[in-house]
Amino acid sequence: MFxxxxxxxxVHPETKKDLTSERSILTALPLxxxxxxxxxxxAGVESRPxxxxxxxxxxxxxxxxxxxxxxxxxxxPTSGIIAAIEPIVAPHPSGLPAVAMVxxxxxxxxxxxxxxxxxxxxLSPDELAxxxxxxxxxxxxxxxxxAAVKLRxxxxxxxxxxxxxxxxxxxxxxCDDRLMxxxxxxxVDGARMIRHIIEAYEVVIAIEDNKPDATAALKQAxxxxxxxxxxxxxxxYPMGSAKQLIQAVTGKEVPAGGRSNDIxxxxxxxxxxxxxHQALRxxxxxxxxxxxxxxxxxxxxxxxxxxxxxxxxxLIQACGGLTAHPARLLMGGPMMGQIIxxxxxxxxxxxxxxxxxxxxxxxxxxxxxxxxxxxxxDACPMGLVPLEMAKHSGADDFDQAQDFGLRDCxxxxxxxxxxxxxxxxxxxxxxxxxxxxxxxxxxxxQEYTKRLMDQRNERVEREKAAKAAAKKAKKRAxxxxxSPAESES
Amino acid sequence: MNANADLPSPAPAGGGHRAAPYAHDRSSVERIMLQVCLxxxxxxxxxxxxxxLPAILTFLCIVLAAIATEALCLWLQGQxxxxxxxxxxxxxxxxxxMSMPPWCPWWLSASGAxxxxxxxxxxxxxxxxxxxxxxxxxxxxxxxxxxxxxTTWVQVMPLGSDIAPGLSQSLAIFFGEQGIPDGxxxxxxxxxxxxxxNGGASMAELASxxxxxxxxxxxxxxxxxxxxSALLILLGGLWLLRxxxxxxxxxxxxxxxxxxxxxxxxxxxxxxxxxxxxxxxSGGIMLGAFxxxxxxVTSPSTNTGKLIFGAGCGLVLFLIRTWGGFPEAxxxxxxxMNALTPLIDRSVKPRAYGRDRRGNAIKNxxxxxxx
Numbered sequence: 001m002f003x004x005x006x007x008x009x010x011v012h013p014e015t016k017k018d019l020t021s022e023r024s025i026l027t028a029l030p031l032x033x034x035x036x037x038x039x040x041x042x043a044g045v046e047s048r049p050x051x052x053x054x055x056x057x058x059x060x061x062x063x064x065x066x067x068x069x070x071x072x073x074x075x076x077p078t079s080g081i082i083a084a085i086e087p088i089v090a091p092h093p094s095g096l097p098a099v100a101m102v103x104x105x106x107x108x109x110x111x112x113x114x115x116x117x118x119x120x121x122x123l124s125p126d127e128l129a130x131x132x133x134x135x136x137x138x139x140x141x142x143x144x145x146x147a148a149v150k151l152r153x154x155x156x157x158x159x160x161x162x163x164x165x166x167x168x169x170x171x172x173x174x175c176d177d178r179l180m181x182x183x184x185x186x187x188v189d190g191a192r193m194i195r196h197i198i199e200a201y202e203v204v205i206a207i208e209d210n211k212p213d214a215t216a217a218l219k220q221a222x223x224x225x226x227x228x229x230x231x232x233x234x235x236x237y238p239m240g241s242a243k244q245l246i247q248a249v250t251g252k253e254v255p256a257g258g259r260s261n262d263i264x265x266x267x268x269x270x271x272x273x274x275x276x277h278q279a280l281r282x283x284x285x286x287x288x289x290x291x292x293x294x295x296x297x298x299x300x301x302x303x304x305x306x307x308x309x310x311x312x313x314x315l316i317q318a319c320g321g322l323t324a325h326p327a328r329l330l331m332g333g334p335m336m337g338q339i340i341x342x343x344x345x346x347x348x349x350x351x352x353x354x355x356x357x358x359x360x361x362x363x364x365x366x367x368x369x370x371x372x373x374x375x376x377x378d379a380c381p382m383g384l385v386p387l388e389m390a391k392h393s394g395a396d397d398f399d400q401a402q403d404f405g406l407r408d409c410x411x412x413x414x415x416x417x418x419x420x421x422x423x424x425x426x427x428x429x430x431x432x433x434x435x436x437x438x439x440x441x442x443x444x445x446q447e448y449t450k451r452l453m454d455q456r457n458e459r460v461e462r463e464k465a466a467k468a469a470a471k472k473a474k475k476r477a478x479x480x481x482x483s484p485a486e487s488e489s
Numbered sequence: 490m491n492a493n494a495d496l497p498s499p500a501p502a503g504g505g506h507r508a509a510p511y512a513h514d515r516s517s518v519e520r521i522m523l524q525v526c527l528x529x530x531x532x533x534x535x536x537x538x539x540x541x542l543p544a545i546l547t548f549l550c551i552v553l554a555a556i557a558t559e560a561l562c563l564w565l566q567g568q569x570x571x572x573x574x575x576x577x578x579x580x581x582x583x584x585x586x587m588s589m590p591p592w593c594p595w596w597l598s599a600s601g602a603x604x605x606x607x608x609x610x611x612x613x614x615x616x617x618x619x620x621x622x623x624x625x626x627x628x629x630x631x632x633x634x635x636x637x638x639x640t641t642w643v644q645v646m647p648l649g650s651d652i653a654p655g656l657s658q659s660l661a662i663f664f665g666e667q668g669i670p671d672g673x674x675x676x677x678x679x680x681x682x683x684x685x686x687n688g689g690a691s692m693a694e695l696a697s698x699x700x701x702x703x704x705x706x707x708x709x710x711x712x713x714x715x716x717x718s719a720l721l722i723l724l725g726g727l728w729l730l731r732x733x734x735x736x737x738x739x740x741x742x743x744x745x746x747x748x749x750x751x752x753x754x755x756x757x758x759x760x761x762x763x764x765x766x767x768x769x770x771s772g773g774i775m776l777g778a779f780x781x782x783x784x785x786v787t788s789p790s791t792n793t794g795k796l797i798f799g800a801g802c803g804l805v806l807f808l809i810r811t812w813g814g815f816p817e818a819x820x821x822x823x824x825x826m827n828a829l830t831p832l833i834d835r836s837v838k839p840r841a842y843g844r845d846r847r848g849n850a851i852k853n854x855x856x857x858x859x860x
Contacts, residue, residue, distance in 0.1 A: 008842065011514065013512050013514070014512075093508075171512060243842060243843070247842070253842055253843045253851060254842075254843050255843050255850045255851045255852070256841065256842075256843035256844045256850035256851070257843075257850050258843070258850065328511050330509075330511060332509075334509070334510055334511040334512040335509060335510045335511075335512060336509050336510070337509055337511065338509065355511075357511060361511075361512070362511045362512065362513075363512070363513040363515055364507070364511070364513070365513075365517075368518055368572075368575065368616075369615065369616050369617040369618070370617050371518055371521075371577075371616060371617045371785050371786055372617060372785045372786050372788075372790050373521065373785040373790075374736075374785065374790035374791070375516070377790050377791055377792075377839065378736075378792075381842070382841055382842040382843075383839040383840055383841040383842050383844075384839070384841055385790065385791065385834075385838060385839070387790060388790075388834070404838065405838075405841050408841050408842060408843065408844070411509075413509050413510035416509075416510050416513075417510050417512060417513055417514055418514050418516060419513075419516075420516040420517050420518050420520070420521055421518055421617075422513065422517075424507050424508055426508045426509055426510065427507060427508035430508055
């Protein structure tokens with residue numbers, strides 16, 4: 001039924017998943033004294049606080065509401081007091097401050113009253129989408145795109161295939177793997193709900209073939225439901241990227257500049273599906289997630305279930321602490337993750353992993369000049385020419401860089417992974433994309449100013465004309481009164 | 490150390506912030522260059538054995554001069570001499586040595602190496618910046634400047650055989666105090682075929698008389714220092730393919746296009762045109778196809794581009810060998826196609842995901858519901 005198509009390019013990094021894949025998820029971590037909830041942990045604008053400093057909140061209570069169409073709600077991960085709403089060092093490589101809500105836990109971890117729910121499958125799709133939005137769920141694979149927005153977009157299309165992304169192609173990370181092993185039934189249940197919402201014809205749960213246990217667990221859980229197929233895809237980075245997974249599963253490509261909806265496909269990560277199950281079946285908002293804490297510098301690597309806002313330090317401590325000073329401390333996987341500026345950075349909705357890597361694992365070197373070996377061209381899963389893109393980006397010639405594919409770049413890092421000259425290609429592309437964004441913004445700003453100007457000129461002209469007309473009319477009127485005979489002639 | 494220890498932003502090895510990925514396949518420029526050198530080793534050792542002590546002196550002189558020139562250029566540019574360890578100068582020198590006549594006086598060797606590194610590479614901006622293959626640029630410059638010395642082919646005189654020159658005689662040849670005795674030299678098959686074509690002698694006659702295809706393939710024949718054994722170069726090239734240092738596109742398209750052209754013309758008139766297998770086993774074509782034309786810097790970076798590049802090399806090679814003024818043409822062919830590389834790279838791009846060959850977004854197979 002599924003003639004798996006191969007994806008172009010890609011790489012096969014050491015998976016290093018065996019560090020954590022055999023160990024069950026650590027739950028019930030000691031409650032952190034303070035939780036830090038950045039107001040921006042999703043695509044789109046900041047959430048707007050709904051509580052004030054000093055307020056008492058219960059676990060699961062809404063504390064900040066979505067600030068716009070692409071924003072998301074935030075809920076208190078535990079019961080306690082709002083200690084502050086202030087800038088903290090954001091879990092972002094820039095280390096710039098970002099406003100966060102600081103919750104001092106009272107140690108009781110008391111839930112708000114959870115509603116008793118009917119079977120979600122009896123409710124209307126629109127109502128379910130509203131509940132997903134209410135629960136503050138975003139893409140848990142790291143994309144942090146609000147799930148409800150994606151569901152509503154999907155409803156406007158005829159979705160043939162709903163793909164549940166359990167490929168987890170990033171090295172080291174096993175949070176999805178463990179979740180699939182331990183919560184297979186919940187994931188299948190969540191997948192059925194999403195299918196119900198978007199009215200998809202079929203559901204495909206796609207898992208890389210290096211996760212046999214997860215595959216078996218999901219196959220068993222999905223067996224009673226005919227329309228859910230659990231399949232293996234090759235272990236091949238970046239299989240977990242939506243575009244590549246769609247290509248592997250359906251053989252179709254998402255048109256450049258388009259969305260998967262266009263070709264009748266919708267992709268959701270297994271973590272998101274689990275969160276949707278929690279929200280629709282149990283009424284629980286998104287307040288925790290599974291995080292893989294691993295790397296050579298972590299004493300006993302593990303997956304942990306962490307409340308959002310838990311400082312990374314607490315997670316590492318739960319895993320026995322550090323054995324050495326890490327060369328790199330990351331959030332996310334090594335291929336697309338980000339450096340975190342401080343060990344006190346909090347877990348956010350998109351935190352798939354916390355990695356403390358040593359120098360050997362990172363294998364970082366000073367960049368040497370490009371020798372045009374073309375390995376990046378072979379490795380690019382999008383069919384781009386990274387060496388030319390980097391050359392032109394470095395020279396600030398962004399039009400040329402676009403010509404060689406900058407627009408289509410998914411920043412997967414395959415090119416930099418294979419570069420024998422250790423050129424930080426992704427950094428060039430991030431820079432160029434940032435500059436282009438800036439340029440577009442400026443252009444639209446200029447356009448806006450120009451439009452205002454035009455409008456003003458138009459208005460002035462109009463007023464002038466009106467004035468002149470009025471004057472003329474007045475003149476005529478006065479003439480009329482003076483010599484009516486003249487005007488009649 | 491435990492998690493309570495203060496960990497400010499972790500110390501980066503490469504200096505400062507750097508975007509992902511924080512993983513690497515452990516490849517390096519140095520490793521690639523040394524792999525190519527390793528692949529050259531069998532053919533090189535065989536060549537040194539065939540042509541004896543003077544050839545060893547030639548080889549050492551070129552390689553050492555190349556490294557010394559590289560060091561000088563780096564120093565003049567105020568760059569770290571550590572960059573010598575990328576082994577690129579070693580490889581350039583090595584390739585040049587492979588394509589030189591086996592018994593070169595020191596000044597010819599040294600000026601060739603200097604030209605390759607200083608003019609062919611650093612004048613363009615150093616590693617990765619040159620338009621032309623440095624080794625071929627030097628070889629062609631020497632061929633034009635010193636046509637006699639560059640086409641003096643000594644007979645095979647294996648190390649340890651009675652006819653092999655001794656140390657003192659080798660040193661005398663190396664330092665140019667003694668020319669190469671006339672009796673020691675001969676003509677290559679390509680040179681002879683050129684002469685034959687001009688003088689009207691039949692190709693078939695020529696091939697049957699002095700040159701055996703088998704000998705030419707194994708390499709027990711006279712020619713450039715490292716180019717004689719098509720077999721050993723082929724083996725080295727195949728290993729490079731296996732090690733994924735090079736891809737098949739350039740060698741296959743270059744050899745195939747020469748083979749096809751030679752076959753066509755040979756079948757039209759076998760008294761005028763050399764047979765295809767002699768083309769394939771003679772001169773620098775094997776070395777050119779696997780080691781010279783595949784130079785990353787001066788060849789296209791996409792697979793389609795590489796196919797065009799290789800086919801072009803084969804075509805120009807055949808044209809010059811058959812109708813040009815020089816018997817051997819790998820250098821000219823490669824340089825000519827090097828000049829076209831930027832154009833090929835500009836016009837041949839892979840098809841991007843979600844786009845057609847022209848770069849337009851593929852047609853939406855719209856699944857939008859009709860409301």
